[in-house]
Amino acid sequence: MKFRTLSSIAVVGLLGLTASACADDAPGTPVAAAGGEAAAAASPDSLTAGAVVEFHATEFAFTPMQLTAEPGDYIGRLINDGDIAHDIRIGDGEAVVAAPGETVEFQFTVPEGGVDFICSIPGHEDAGMVGTISTPGGEPAAAAGSGDEMDHAGPAAEASVEANPDAAPYAVRDPRPPARGEGEGVTLIEGGAPDGGDLIEWELVIEEKLMTVAEGYEQLVWTFGGDVPGPVLRTRVGDTVRVHLVNPTEASVSHSIDYHASQVSMEDEMASIAPGEDLVYEFTTDYAGVWMYHCGTAPVLHHIANGMFGMVIVEPEEGLPPVDDEFFFVQHEWYLGPQGEPASFAKANQAAPAPDFQMFNGVAAQYADNPIDITTGEDVRMFVLNVGPSIDTSFHVVGTIFHHVTKEGVQLVEGNDGNWGSQAVDLGPAQGAVIEMRTAEDGTYAFVNHAFNFPGRGALGLFSASGGTG
Numbered sequence: 001m002k003f004r005t006l007s008s009i010a011v012v013g014l015l016g017l018t019a020s021a022c023a024d025d026a027p028g029t030p031v032a033a034a035g036g037e038a039a040a041a042a043s044p045d046s047l048t049a050g051a052v053v054e055f056h057a058t059e060f061a062f063t064p065m066q067l068t069a070e071p072g073d074y075i076g077r078l079i080n081d082g083d084i085a086h087d088i089r090i091g092d093g094e095a096v097v098a099a100p101g102e103t104v105e106f107q108f109t110v111p112e113g114g115v116d117f118i119c120s121i122p123g124h125e126d127a128g129m130v131g132t133i134s135t136p137g138g139e140p141a142a143a144a145g146s147g148d149e150m151d152h153a154g155p156a157a158e159a160s161v162e163a164n165p166d167a168a169p170y171a172v173r174d175p176r177p178p179a180r181g182e183g184e185g186v187t188l189i190e191g192g193a194p195d196g197g198d199l200i201e202w203e204l205v206i207e208e209k210l211m212t213v214a215e216g217y218e219q220l221v222w223t224f225g226g227d228v229p230g231p232v233l234r235t236r237v238g239d240t241v242r243v244h245l246v247n248p249t250e251a252s253v254s255h256s257i258d259y260h261a262s263q264v265s266m267e268d269e270m271a272s273i274a275p276g277e278d279l280v281y282e283f284t285t286d287y288a289g290v291w292m293y294h295c296g297t298a299p300v301l302h303h304i305a306n307g308m309f310g311m312v313i314v315e316p317e318e319g320l321p322p323v324d325d326e327f328f329f330v331q332h333e334w335y336l337g338p339q340g341e342p343a344s345f346a347k348a349n350q351a352a353p354a355p356d357f358q359m360f361n362g363v364a365a366q367y368a369d370n371p372i373d374i375t376t377g378e379d380v381r382m383f384v385l386n387v388g389p390s391i392d393t394s395f396h397v398v399g400t401i402f403h404h405v406t407k408e409g410v411q412l413v414e415g416n417d418g419n420w421g422s423q424a425v426d427l428g429p430a431q432g433a434v435i436e437m438r439t440a441e442d443g444t445y446a447f448v449n450h451a452f453n454f455p456g457r458g459a460l461g462l463f464s465a466s467g468g469t470g
């Protein structure tokens with residue numbers, strides 16, 4: 001993998017997003033550590049009167065967002081690390097403004113019972129710039145979520161789940177698709193199919209496991225093959241796929257699988273299998289495309305919402321023309337259940353879905369924190385699939401034009417009469433596309449769901465293009 005880490009905050013700031021700053025934060029860091037002199041003057045858990053308290057502001061969060069301080073008078077220091085002006089207003093006090101890059105000192109008082117603080121510039125509070133100062137032994141005020149939650153989710157979800165500073169770090173998913181017939185448990189047998197064509201055998205084991213779906217948020221996900229999304233399978237038109245699906249005895253519920261690349265009756269191959277059971281699902285890949293597969297066990301919504309989906313790439317019989325780089329992006333949304341438990345069915349089942357996160361390949365904002373390297377001017381092919389379960393996408397790469405799109409069998413081809421191009425590809429749940437582009441110059445290229453309430457919830461990644469002109 002050619003991942004590299006760079007600070008994505010500047011880019012994210014330009015886009016007006018709240019995502020991806022979390023990698024630069026240390027979840028659960030005692031607030032006093034950010035307080036300079038305060039760190040020396042106060043206990044690790046609580047600030048004492050007279051201390052200097054530093055508040056860093058950026059788009060759109062305070063660091064820290066929650067702290068504990070004894071009642072009394074303090075010296076505040078507002079440090080604007082962002083690209084636009086921010087202020088801080090503590091309780092009913094005067095707002096203190098800091099220009100980008102500026103640090104402003106002020107005095108404030110923590111009353112008995114604590115106090116909330118906000119950025120009073122219009123829109124900034126709603127975007128997440130809220131915080132709470134609690135007093136020792138007092139109940140934390142409910143106005144603010146944790147820093148992590150705000151960083152990734154933008155405006156807080158209604159039934160917020162507290163971030164867990166002890167959650168395991170997330171594992172970055174390699175976005176490169178396998179070659180045909182490759183992958184864990186996958187075997188390509190040339191001429192092995194009943195019709196004399198090639199056979200792809202796939203041993204696929206269901207696994208229920210803990211997974212960090214966004215920094216600080218661990219869920220008990222249900223998976224195909226141990227990953228969310230499940231493994232990508234790549235075939236060609238005319239192949240026969242024979243899947244041996246295993247639901248292990250330690251699973252808690254029944255599961256099943258439904259391949260959209262197949263044409264079979266739902267009573268047979270798509271049957272649910274109880275823990276300890278298995279089945280064989282055999283189909284021929286008759287049509288090229290970027291296809292969804294998912295668990296179809298009731299309630300289907302919950303099984304998809306909790307991670308049971310993946311992508312099958314079916315190339316035309318002659319294969320796709322070679323390109324320099326290929327990536328896959330499965331977009332989906334996440335409705336947080338309590339820490340360590342499955343996704344919330346109740347949240348997913350709202351008439352107007354309001355996910356806590358939306359992401360590519362299982363983890364919110366993972367490619368914003370870990371940009372993907374590409375080479376300027378080279379051909380990049382993306383297999384993009386929206387699995388929902390319920391929300392559309394408008395896939396866009398900032399600063400590029402797609403010169404080839406095959407969306408659900410409909411093609412835009414480079415060099416067409418009139419030289420038509422594409423800026424964004426709309427995909428409803430269970431729709432896929434092959435999208436090709438090349439970057440014109442070195443730089444950072446964000447890929448987003450251009451329905452713009454979602455990038456701040458994690459539907460954001462970055463390409464870092466180099467090797468060409470700057």
Ligand SMILES: [Cu+2]
Nearest residue numbers: 255256295303
């Ligand atoms: Cu299932």
